[in-house]
Amino acid sequence: MRKECRPLVIVVLGALLMGSAGEARPPQTRALWVDYDFKDIPEPKVRPGGFYTEFFQSEFSGSWQRSTDIPRLVRSITGKPEQASNVNAWDEVPDSSWFTNRHALRPMNVDELARGPNRGAPPDFSQATITKTKHGGVTPGLQITDRNGQAYLIKFDHRDYPELQSGAEVISTKILFAAGYNVPENYIAIVDPDRLEIAAGLEVGQGSSRRPFTRQDLSLMLDSAARRPDGTYRVLASRILSGKPKGPFSFTGMRGDDPNDWIPHERRRELRGLRVIASWINHWDIKEDNTLDMYVEEGGRRFLRHYLLDFGCTLGGSDRPTDAYHGREYAFDQGNILKEIVTLGIYQTPAEQKTSVVDPSVGLFSADDFDPGSWIPSFHTAPFADMTREDAFWATRIVLSFSEADLRAIVDTAEYSDPDAGNFIFLTLLRRQRMLAAYWLGRVNPIAYFAVEPRADGVSVTFVDLMARLNGGSAEYRYVLTAADRSCGVNPESFVTTGASRVPLGTCVAGETCIHISTHSGPATRPVTVCVRDRGGGNYRIERIERL
């Protein structure tokens, strides 16, 4: 080796050995329900987006970096992947500028679920003005100001697929909001083109081809849109977010100009677990361009709030029915491309497989071919690749928090003109929910929702076996207590097998008592450790829950 090359090689090898990730996270003991990343910060610059840059990052340099991250590979092989960083003592994600615990932990009633993120009055387009035209994305759109002066981005359904995209976007918006994510207010609204005015000076086109936007342009745009019999148009109206847009957030690393951003995004559990929720609603179009950081002012402080956007490409929709490969193949799937090349095109990728559109307003949404474990978005997404079974379990609990009535209420807000379309979406969501739960619960110790139950005969810890609930059966549990006070009538440090989802701790708990519970209903999984402390006066509280 030439001498001058040695430092470079050492740096490269060092980088590979250190990896892009960091050290494994120790079990979290912080009893926090709010991660206070709302500190007042100077206004950040707009982070530039861009399809090509993101594509290169996600499909090439990012994949390369991750596939050569030796510590990550070693952890993966040894079954000790790096856990999420923002997990509290109860194995939950605290509220932050990224995520707010909603339906899964703070139950929302059906009215709240149906309202979703929407606040205030719905848009009133009885008199409206077009102020901008939208060029990007798969759907033509307009920014218009309604009678009350509120700005909305409106998107039209394709004329051959009425209600497809708008329906999907409204449903997914409400599901993701209830799950805990920041999403825009999205409404189904009716627009009468005769009542639309064009703002003075509005132009269309780019560069030298810019020219005034005219009624003819509007007519051309509406030519491809789904028109109602009365000449009006059903649209998806997305209320313009408050604050200043600062560009999309990255799915890896941290934002350099955000002093609140302490956690690499690929280590955020809410972004990792989003894979499970996205698979449920087939949100294959997750990418940086469909996220947005908004510089907001709340409570007298200015900081970045992080949004997910654009859910038109969910369920079975897009501007047209989604392609069959979405959710099953990457947009640039190097493995499948290689298979195609060497088999002279005989290998049939998911993109080539035959599917049929259920209904124009439903698109291509099905549970028949849904495989929760192999579901992938169209672009490599680092947090999804780093998702651990624990992250998936967390997300599965969120998915399972939606009852039939909840989902029915949410689907109804899509206002499908054909009730069968709504029924189909509702039932497919239910089927996918069940399939998804069966898959991910089978990979962890599926007990959760621990509670301390003081009884006359002593204190007990109760829990729910989600897998047993899912299958309508029972299971057997094996537990052992540690650090319990021997004088309280409990025999610690010896294993007990029981069929009940209840662990008696005895008549008193001195200090901290931990229970290690294993489940024998499925494949061997790690025991869950639940630690309880008496805070005095019989006030028992769960101190922490460990799944590692």
Place this chain on the structure above:
Amino acid sequence: MLRDWVWGFLAVLAAISFFPGWLRAQQMEIPPLPGGAAGTIDPASAPRIVEGPPGHYGLKRNLHPAAWAGAAISPLLKLFEKVVPVDTFRKPRLAKPPRESGVKFGVGGQGSGTGIGPVVQPFHNNLFGSGAGIEVPLSLTYKVYEAFGVRTGISLWRGPNSDGLSAIGLGAYASRPSDNFFGIGNDTSSSDEAHFRTVTRSVAGALEGRLAARWTVRLEEGYRSLGITKPRESPSIARIFPGQDIPGETEGATMLATTAYIGRNTRDRPVLPASGGLQRVAVSLNEGLAGGDFSYWRYRGEIQQFVPVSADRRNVLIVRAGLESTQAKGGSVVPFYDLPTVGGYATLRGFDSRRFTDNSALAVSFDYRYRIWPYIDWGLFADFAQVAPQIGDFALKAFHAGYGARVIGRSQAAQAVSLDIAFSRERRWVLYLQFNPGF
């Protein structure tokens, strides 16, 4: 169908007991939803879930060669973002209104080995409100091959199904600094590579009829002035073939040509067709007006057939065959530059352009093209071609063969670029770059 689905699901649902919205943790002291930005607690002193940003995180990431590659290519990608927005490759949802006039821009070449360059084409489809159209294609490659033309047309009669009769006027100027000539015959040596330069000016008038949107019939009368000058690349023909009587080698000619053409086009699209075919035949009588005793017939026939192998037309088998022959009229000759040739992208990949020249030429190509990604096709091909003094002299053993593979990038907006890599006994590897390939 939808109703069947719904009832089927309802039956499944009835058979299972499902989750109510039930399970909530009660003992973890979950606080109520924070109002505004996490309530009234001062975040400046409030705890975080982590102690701080991970140590050396950025350093570790940035030391990786992938980060360097990303940093190096980033400016290029950003520039690309501005110049060719991603929407360019998407199928436009909104049909653009047809423009009456404007300028089309593109990139292209003028045959194998000519290089690529910009193509600019001003057009007007309704000159002075008369319904007459005009196009002025201008092409210049980086190897300074020039082609400027003008095409005017006016509809004389228009029927249903795109039928019609048009009168067409054509004018063209072309300057080709260097074309190949290896001698005449099927066994010429590649070491005898010589070059010549042509400058051509032509005008023509034609009557063109379109029938049933697929058939085209044309009768054309054209005047062409062609000059032979010193090539940009040496050696010249005179140096490689001294003393040989090669018709037209030393001077150009002025020709009058009468051409009859009939063609049938059933291809599903002009760029990378997946089905249908193209059949065309042309016969022309060429009479020299000045510069030599040139008088000859030229016959051309071509067949292209695109056979989809899969129902979704992702895999396509392509067969192309072309036959061309010239026949001198009693005692006259055919200038060498008008003799049929094979070699190059269109006829015989893996060989130089115009590699073999004679009075007759035959070329047969087999391509198998298959989609490996929505935007990329892969392909394999085999080209076979030969030349001979007469059509009856063609022999199976006389075929020259070129083989290779190709990769084609395509957009949803019907634009494509292909890169073919061909191998033959003469050239180890030859690369061909083609914009909007026709096969």
